[in-house]
Amino acid sequence: MATVLITGGTGLIGRPLTAALLEKGYEVIILTRDPARYTMHTTRLSYAAWDPAAGVIDIAAITKADHIIHLAGAGVADKRWSKKRKREIVESRVKSGELLVKALKETSNKVQSVISSSAIGWYGPDSKEQNAGFTEEAPPAADFLGQTCKQWEASIEPVTQLGKRLVKLRVGIVLGKEGGALKEFLKPLRFGIASILGSGRQVISWIQLEDMVRLYITAIEKDNMNGVYNAVTPSPVTNKQLIMALARKKRGRLYIPVYVPSFILKIILGEMSIEVLKSTSVSCNKLSKSGFIFQYPTITAAFNDIK
Numbered sequence: 421m422a423t424v425l426i427t428g429g430t431g432l433i434g435r436p437l438t439a440a441l442l443e444k445g446y447e448v449i450i451l452t453r454d455p456a457r458y459t460m461h462t463t464r465l466s467y468a469a470w471d472p473a474a475g476v477i478d479i480a481a482i483t484k485a486d487h488i489i490h491l492a493g494a495g496v497a498d499k500r501w502s503k504k505r506k507r508e509i510v511e512s513r514v515k516s517g518e519l520l521v522k523a524l525k526e527t528s529n530k531v532q533s534v535i536s537s538s539a540i541g542w543y544g545p546d547s548k549e550q551n552a553g554f555t556e557e558a559p560p561a562a563d564f565l566g567q568t569c570k571q572w573e574a575s576i577e578p579v580t581q582l583g584k585r586l587v588k589l590r591v592g593i594v595l596g597k598e599g600g601a602l603k604e605f606l607k608p609l610r611f612g613i614a615s616i617l618g619s620g621r622q623v624i625s626w627i628q629l630e631d632m633v634r635l636y637i638t639a640i641e642k643d644n645m646n647g648v649y650n651a652v653t654p655s656p657v658t659n660k661q662l663i664m665a666l667a668r669k670k671r672g673r674l675y676i677p678v679y680v681p682s683f684i685l686k687i688i689l690g691e692m693s694i695e696v697l698k699s700t701s702v703s704c705n706k707l708s709k710s711g712f713i714f715q716y717p718t719i720t721a722a723f724n725d726i727k
């Protein structure tokens with residue numbers, strides 16, 4: 421069976437993706453900055469070291485791989501966006517992309533496809549002209565995330581000149597209770613509070629974690645997938661719809677909706693507040709036309725397993 425090399429395979433998407441690939445019989449190598457932390461090596465799962473900031477990568481891992489899934493990057497919402505943090509967010513993606521390209525160029529290898537993450541941060545906020553959902557042809561936004569995604573995608577693009585099939589997934593907000601946005605949305609509900617952010621009318625384009633995992637595997641397996649795809653469901657929701665659906669699922673009728681004013685979010689989050697307050701409606705038409713079927717197409721379905 422083929423070997424899949426996953427960069428940043430230790431994170432929210434990488435962990436269930438690794439489990440799903442192993443379940444399907446693939447061999448998996450995880451490229452991590454800290455392989456000593458992971459001792460769960462088996463005959464089909466191993467960890468290899470790299471340090472994108474220093475330009476160091478375990479070449480043996482590259483030579484063994486048939487496919488590469490590129491997930492690595494400093495968490496966009498993990499810390500306040502100081503100048504230093506913004507540089508880290510960009511460089512962790514650009515330097516890692518460039519390092520993969522360099523390794524593939526300089527090492528004899530059998531890699532057929534590279535599936536790279538990107539994000540719907542590529543697109544700016546919805547506008548009057550654009551309200552039917554951004555499609556893949558839309559230009560990048562001029563803001564921080566738009567320009568980060570532009571550089572991120574450009575850094576991995578040269579693999580196509582090396583004859584590799586490249587799929588870039590512009591990932592929406594991933595909903596999985598193990599981490600990311602959903603874990604944050606769940607926190608106040610422990611105290612019976614459904615916190616609606618700002619007006620709550622801002623549109624969130626999202627994808628359930630299991631669908632996200634299946635999509636990365638589909639992108640490996642379907643040779644006719646090529647180029648950019650928006651990785652979002654057909655049913656974006658407003659922040660209020662999402663929070664209320666979650667509150668009903670988690671607490672029945674025992675919750676109090678509380679609006680967190682925009683100015684408070686601006687104080688707490690700084691520049692990052694723009695992202696939680698902005699509407700981004702993104703189209704999944706190209707993905708659906710490719711034949712991908714969502715198992716969790718609606719927000720109610722996505723919250724099925726929440727207890």
Ligand SMILES: NC(=O)c1ccc[n+]([C@@H]2O[C@H](COP(=O)([O-])OP(=O)(O)OC[C@H]3O[C@@H](n4cnc5c(N)ncnc54)[C@H](OP(=O)(O)O)[C@@H]3O)[C@@H](O)[C@H]2O)c1
Pocket residue numbers: 427428429430431432433434451452453454472491492493494495496508512516537538539540591592593594595600601
């Ligand atoms: N989750 C979402 O809602 C979402 C939405 C849109 C796009 N995405 C993108 O999809 C990718 C995977 O998402 P995820 O949620 O699984 O991310 P995650 O949980 O933050 O994991 C990403 C992995 O990247 C590695 N990493 C962190 N900082 C790094 C740095 N400075 N340099 C190099 N590697 C670094 C880490 O692996 P090691 O510590 O083992 O090296 C980490 O486990 C990310 O690039 C993310 O931006 C995610």
